[in-house]
Amino acid sequence: MRLEAEFTSEPFRGEGSPPEHAIAARDAATEAGLETDFGPLGTLARGEAKELYDALPAIAKAALDAGATQVTLQVRQAEPGRAGVKSGGPVALNDALDRLIADVERELGAKLGELDRAGKQRAVRLLRERGAFGLRKSVSSVADALGVTRFTVYNYLNREAD
Secondary structure, three states, rough: OOEEEEEEEEEOOOOOOOOOOHHHHHHHHHHHOOEEEEOOEOOOOOOOEEHHHHHHHHHHHHHHHHHEEEEEEEEOOOOOOOOOOOOOOOOHHHHHHHHHHHHHHHHHHOOOHHHHHHHHHHHHHHHHHHHHHHHOOHHHHHHHHOOHHHHHHHHHHHHHHH
């Protein structure tokens, strides 16, 4: 069975080169023989189940040893030709993020883009607590929903980490 593991390490950095802890995690996955897709928010690693399971402790250790304060991990079955689909059904990751955003909007009583600055910061905190930023390309989608830049979302995330 083939699996995919998507992992992010924090603190996030909004601009410039990726943080050392993100590079170290990616390198650990590559050294374990996994296929990797390195992005600004996280890394997707694919491989056979045993290889992936065996590599996870080394990936987390590499990130933490290189300065990460947190590593978030999602593991799912890889389905050929269906990247970005969770195991257990055809729920696209973007649909999951859309649902999380809709839930936060209901909870806060307004569309994210209509919130004041404090409300937007609270929305980012709620989305983070619910795992939204473990999803690929989520910062861009959340930034669009908030009506702010990705850099602003990263600033909110970094503020929460402090």
